[in-house]
Amino acid sequence: MKYRLTFLAVACLFTIAGYVAYRTAVAAADVRSSASASLETIVGEEPAATTVAPNVPPPLTRHHATKVILDLEVKEHVKTLADGVTYTYWTFGDDAPGKFIRVREGDLVETHFSNHPDNMFSHNVDFHAAAGPEGGGDASFVAPGHTTTFSWRAMNPGLYLYHCVAAPAGLHIANGMYGLLLVEPKEGLPKVDKEFFVVQGEFYTHGAYGERGQQAFSMEKALKEQPEYVVFNGHVGALMGENALRIKTGQSLRIYLGNPGPSLVSSFHIVGAIFNNVYGEGGSTINQHNVQTTVVPVGGAAMVEMVTDVPGSYTLVDHAMFRAFNKGAMGQLQVEGTPRTELFSGRQSEQTYNPGTHLQRVAATTEVAPAPFASAGGTSEHGKQVYSTICVACHQPDGNGVANTFPPLAKSDFLMRDKDRAVRVLLQGLSGQVTVNGHTFNNVMPKLPLTDEDIAGALSYVRANFGNAGSGVSLADVARVRAQLNRGQSQPAMPAGGT
Numbered sequence: 001m002k003y004r005l006t007f008l009a010v011a012c013l014f015t016i017a018g019y020v021a022y023r024t025a026v027a028a029a030d031v032r033s034s035a036s037a038s039l040e041t042i043v044g045e046e047p048a049a050t051t052v053a054p055n056v057p058p059p060l061t062r063h064h065a066t067k068v069i070l071d072l073e074v075k076e077h078v079k080t081l082a083d084g085v086t087y088t089y090w091t092f093g094d095d096a097p098g099k100f101i102r103v104r105e106g107d108l109v110e111t112h113f114s115n116h117p118d119n120m121f122s123h124n125v126d127f128h129a130a131a132g133p134e135g136g137g138d139a140s141f142v143a144p145g146h147t148t149t150f151s152w153r154a155m156n157p158g159l160y161l162y163h164c165v166a167a168p169a170g171l172h173i174a175n176g177m178y179g180l181l182l183v184e185p186k187e188g189l190p191k192v193d194k195e196f197f198v199v200q201g202e203f204y205t206h207g208a209y210g211e212r213g214q215q216a217f218s219m220e221k222a223l224k225e226q227p228e229y230v231v232f233n234g235h236v237g238a239l240m241g242e243n244a245l246r247i248k249t250g251q252s253l254r255i256y257l258g259n260p261g262p263s264l265v266s267s268f269h270i271v272g273a274i275f276n277n278v279y280g281e282g283g284s285t286i287n288q289h290n291v292q293t294t295v296v297p298v299g300g301a302a303m304v305e306m307v308t309d310v311p312g313s314y315t316l317v318d319h320a321m322f323r324a325f326n327k328g329a330m331g332q333l334q335v336e337g338t339p340r341t342e343l344f345s346g347r348q349s350e351q352t353y354n355p356g357t358h359l360q361r362v363a364a365t366t367e368v369a370p371a372p373f374a375s376a377g378g379t380s381e382h383g384k385q386v387y388s389t390i391c392v393a394c395h396q397p398d399g400n401g402v403a404n405t406f407p408p409l410a411k412s413d414f415l416m417r418d419k420d421r422a423v424r425v426l427l428q429g430l431s432g433q434v435t436v437n438g439h440t441f442n443n444v445m446p447k448l449p450l451t452d453e454d455i456a457g458a459l460s461y462v463r464a465n466f467g468n469a470g471s472g473v474s475l476a477d478v479a480r481v482r483a484q485l486n487r488g489q490s491q492p493a494m495p496a497g498g499t
């Protein structure tokens with residue numbers, strides 16, 4: 001009896017010990033990457049598949065690992081940050097972001113890293129996809145006029161950033177040294193109809209947003225993490241107007257997102273769209289469905305997939321909205337197709353709503369004769385720049401505004417009827433109800449940081465474009481209206497309602 005009990009106890013202990021050993025082994029296997037499995041044989045070699053933003057190379061159809069030859073060249077050169085604003089970018093290849101690189105899980109990436117002889121600084125590259133010291137930072141670090149080679153195995157499928165990590169890394173990233181690299185899983189990603197990539201990044205310029213000319217880097221703003229620009233794909237407007245992303249209704253779309261920062265986490269959102277699938281943080285599995293806004297951490301990535309059934313224009317934003325409307329983080333997705341009113345009706349009716357109000361609406365009674373065009377200051381070219389950096393965010397590239405939200409400047413009766421009132425709008429901002437072309441708007445246009453030259457230029461530009469044909473606005477006009485406002489002689493812009 002005693003013997004049997006001992007036997008049972010020992011057997012139990014063995015079972016428990018065996019189970020613990022088994023669990024430990026399972027846990028360890030779960031953590032180990034495919035790197036500890038047997039390495040795939042490298043067959044042949046080929047140039048890396050790369051494309052310029054926002055395009056993504058087609059899926060890889062290879063069923064074996066290969067040696068991929070990747071050439072990266074760093075350039076320090078002046079590029080356009082916004083219309084009329086330039087900045088000395090440091091780039092992988094020609095532009096920020098650098099090219100999208102697509103490799104297959106198991107590939108050996110032979111990286112040839114060249115620092116152009118015209119450059120002034122040493123640079124390197126850190127591939128987040130490369131599991132080794134600094135992701136290759138030390139292996140690639142090189143002075144201008146030199147080139148280095150190093151190789152790494154792409155063992156872990158997922159979407160990864162690459163960026164320069166030369167000290168001070170924040171500066172190198174802030175100047176544009178980043179891009180995205182996809183390690184496609186062996187079995188491939190689910191097939192979609194269209195793929196694009198979007199990288200959000202910040203620029204810390206001395207001048208305020210939209211201030212023209214060549215802009216220097218501001219260390220002070222960088223330390224405070226207060227960029228003047230937050231942009232998609234390296235420039236204001238890189239995904240707007242004719243550069244918009246385009247798909248058809250019913251097509252499946254995958255967007256590869258990256259955020260090198262250097263400081264701000266992105267709350268990526270497409271106004272009016274829902275992400276059906278999200279690969280959180282750019283990992284290799286779909287971990288969420290039906291997401292409105294996905295977070296892209298600094299130094300990280302994400303992939304989103306969706307199908308859009310209703311045609312129209314959808315706006316890509318960082319949902320931290322002042323970045324979108326005031327710092328450039330805005331793009332467009334144009335969806336073409338036949339309307340699906342059973343899914344989304346559009347506006348079904350509109351009537352006046354008048355429950356009785358104390359507000360006195362002052363009708364604009366006087367028709368102001370157009371003043372002769374005085375050409376001093378405010379050139380149309382300058383005005384065009386002000387428009388495409390500042391006004392465009394709300395009044396839209398075509399000047400048609402956004403229904404119920406931003407009034408049109410195109411063929412605007414409000415704008416064209418009273419030149420001085422338009423100047424007051426820009427000097428003071430505008431709030432309260434206004435009627436433009438028979439539609440009412442009740443929103444706020446903030447007082448914008450504009451010089452007299454900006455105001456004269458922007459108004460001259462909009463009054464002569466978008467189907468408008470009116471007299472220009474001179475610097476003298478702006479000065480006169482400003483003086484009236486200072487003397488309190490003029491009505492504020494708001495109650496002159498334009499009704």
Ligand code: HEC
Nearest residue numbers: 391394407408412414415430431432441442443444445458
């Ligand atoms: C942040 C968004 C925003 C920006 C930027 C902006 N506006 Fe506006 N604008 C508005 C809104 C909103 C209104 C209507 C305000 C209201 O409902 O009271 C408006 C009204 C106007 C009007 C009078 C109504 C009309 O359609 O004629 C003019 C003129 C105008 N804006 C010109 C400009 C110009 C020129 C610029 C660039 C220098 C500019 N706006 C930048 C939001 C903006």
Ligand SMILES: [Cu+2]
Nearest residue numbers: 123164166172
């Ligand atoms: Cu660098």
